[in-house]
Amino acid sequence: MPPKMAVFLLVFHLLGLPIFASDPDPVQDYCVPNAKFGAGRTPRVSVLPCKNSSDVTTDDFVFSGMKNFAANFSETGLAALSVNPTLFPGLNTLGMSFVRADLRVGGINPPHFHPRATEIAYLVRGRVYSGFVDSSNRVFARVIEGGEVMLYPRGLVHFQMNVGNKPATIFGSFNSQNAGTQKIPATIFGSGIKSELLEKAFGLSPRQIGQMRRKFDPKTTR
Incomplete structure (x- = not known):
């Protein structure tokens, strides 16, 4: 086969391969980072050595940081606690993370997006105007109430505003251990x-x- 034809076929084959942008599949049950190698200093803890499985305990898979959450509200009326392997090493390599967000009455979570994750938001309490904008500039938004769930597809701008007369609390879950957040303003x-x-x-x-x-x-x- 002529060299040029071989190169062409190789490029054509590579272009036809699917591109996977989500977190890689784990190759073991879990990988709790070994603290002595620096777990907790960076969200990219998947490169750190794992604890020996005999040293892993139930406590490695329990996070209590939300139990006594001290809300520190921003100017927009938002207080958020993002939980990834930096705070909760047990999440490492499992392809997920989560967030608690509290909104004062009238408070907003400004338009933002997560480049590496789809988010599912469960409204624990309150009434929130919630939505996202797709790539054709179409907005999907409505008021959701406690007990309802809304989905924000990966990479799309989304937002939330407390339209009730009481504080609102949202629990968001991501299909990446490091979803990333870019706030538009x-x-x-x-x-x-x-x-x-x-x-x-x-x-x-x-x-x-x-x-x-x-x-x-x-x-x-x-």
Whole structure:
């Protein structure tokens, strides 16, 4: 076979292979990281050596951090505790993580997305306007009440707002141990994108861009 034809067939074959973006399947029952090798310092604990199975206990698979959750609310009225292998090493290599989010009355979880995970959100209590926007710019949103569940597909922008007259609590679960979170306002105005581009993209004046930068990135001086 001519060399060029062989290269063409190889590339064609590779392009036809499915691309898997989710966490890899585990090759053992569990992998609780060995604390002496630095577990807890980074969410990428899957590269750390596992404990010897004889040293693993039931406590490695129980997380009590939500029991006495001390809400530290942001300006938007949101308090969240994200739990991945950094806080709960027992999750390591199992392809999942979770979050508790509390919303004050009128509080919001600003538009954001998770690049590596689909999220299922269970509303523990309250009434929340909840939704996401697909790639055709169509919004799927409604008010959900305690006991209902909403799904946010991976990589799509979604949001929540407490529209009830009492605090709301949400439990979210992700199909990745490190879902990642990018908040749209902070990503746009707090990441260092050139002001000139933002002015043209949003039709805002330099003064308005400066105001947005100060709001979402106090460290910036541009």
